[in-house]
Amino acid sequence: MTQLPGMLPDLDIIRKDFPILARSVAGGQPLVYLDSANTSQKPQVVIDTMVDHLERHNANIARAMHTLGAESTEAFEAARDKVATFIGAPEREGVVFTKNITEALNLLSNTFAWAEGDLRVGPGDEVLITEMEHHSNIVPWQLLTERTGATLRWFGLTDDGRLDLSNIDDLINERTKVVSLTWVSNMLGTVNPVREIADKAHAVGAVVVVDAAQAVPQLPVDVIASGADFLGFTGHKTVGPTGIGVLWGRPELLNALPPFHGGGEMIETVTMERSTYAKAPHRFEAGTPPIVEAVGLGAAVEYLGHLGMDAVHAHEQAVTAYALEGLASVKGVTVLGPLDAASRGGAISFELDGVHPHDVAQVLDSRGIAIRAGHHCAKPAHARFGVQASSRMSSYLYTTPSEIDAFVEGLEYTRSYFKLS
Known part of the structure; x- marks a missing residue:
């Protein structure tokens, strides 16, 4: 596993605490869960x-x-x-x-x-x-x-x-x-x-x-x-x-x-x-x-x-920075909110030019990637930026760089699926 500076050590071991992360979805593809701002997964001890x-x-x-x-x-x-x-x-x-x-x-x-x-x-x-x-x-x-x-x-x-x-x-x-x-x-x-x-x-x-x-x-x-x-x-x-x-x-x-x-x-x-x-x-x-x-x-x-909340926070910042970098590489993506990982949490809302957020979420889901799409119970904030809805990925303490890579690849696939230039 790629180890980013600041990530939690022994992440493979930590992930085993969360049984749902081992399941497959969408016809046998591994689950990539990027909807933790909506609800987090639960460790076996809970x-x-x-x-x-x-x-x-x-x-x-x-x-x-x-x-x-x-x-x-x-x-x-x-x-x-x-x-x-x-x-x-x-x-x-x-x-x-x-x-x-x-x-x-x-x-x-x-x-x-x-x-x-x-x-x-x-x-x-x-x-x-x-x-x-x-x-x-x-x-x-x-x-x-x-x-x-x-x-x-x-x-x-x-x-x-x-x-x-x-x-x-x-x-x-x-x-x-x-x-x-x-x-x-x-x-x-x-x-x-x-x-x-x-x-x-x-x-x-x-x-x-x-x-x-x-x-x-x-x-x-x-x-x-x-x-x-x-x-x-x-x-x-x-x-x-x-x-x-x-x-x-x-x-x-x-x-x-x-x-x-x-x-x-x-x-x-x-x-x-x-x-x-x-x-x-x-x-x-x-x-x-x-x-x-x-x-x-x-x-x-x-x-x-x-785990230690200082360590959890450092992990979130490391993964968020990696995700922001990945999103910046995808043509037509606009991130809503600060682009500096040090001043934000792990939820990243974004637009993909020419594709409705619900369609983005459905295409990603077909590849086993779970994100959220909609107004995220924040309609006034969306209105401030002139959009009705957005797609949102959100990482957490169990998120890996390879999952972010799969997410970014999924967005590139979404662009090709809708034949965006």
Whole structure:
């Protein structure tokens, strides 16, 4: 295997941790999986941990006084501890399990409307987002501002796919209540200066929400150093299962927010006249949570921790640089977003002149190569660059240079298939 500087050592061994990578598709061709920004593949340890929990420890948590209930509760809460350690959270009470980051962002946008005191968003307040956000970090804030009379504003984008910060002192002002932004764009790959923006926001008393769905899988993340007040990510992009996400928040802020859902386990006491509520994190975990999924996420972040996120990040940068070089060699390809691998993540959206993105994806799929095509839940960012859709390849810790070579060869084949000059 070609070894690029910065790549993870023993990549052949690491790939064997992911059983799906050994399968064949498209009539016997080896799978080349380049859709990890959509969902990552899962190592055997995550699969085995979840199966073991279901086979040996399955019970509801915090409710049963028997052995299985105690074991299940212990495993669930141990997963919370593992996540807290992984993201540098000093207090486990700041880690709330959700079903995904979309739920985490909706939790915040709704409870900011219902809150009392400084966290309440109402008429005259402003919420600031960016033009490169995933729809999950646009629509909840549109709903919040529409329902409360607040104003939604956003950072625009430069021609090379970075945030336009030229008017930051106008956009972040004394009326700004919430700044919510992605750390790493799922479409453009851009890595944003989260701490710089957070410091500006805090100077005017605003709270900062960070969508880290693309950051946590590939960057070393320290929630305190990031400057975030709230930060969310999702398990299925982090070599973990679907159906589980995380909202981290400063505990004092979480405890100042009202509940999002009502039901079991989020209460302190209930009478027919009124209820009082538990402190975070349980205040926001109504009902039976995704127990085995949380246990699987705990195994996933433990796996990534063993690899070392500095090493994972270096690997992503090396493979991304190699992919950008390969794309530049294909006639008619235009990359959307920064062309410098050092300032971007592993998702690369591109256009192939004269071929619809869906056709690009289908031709590549016929050769065993999995990419994504569409608007990637980032319609405003596509509109900014005058396109309706794009093709997107996204690498991860298990991606090899030979897979990038197959991808580039597949694009050349696509050009010949459509008889492009």
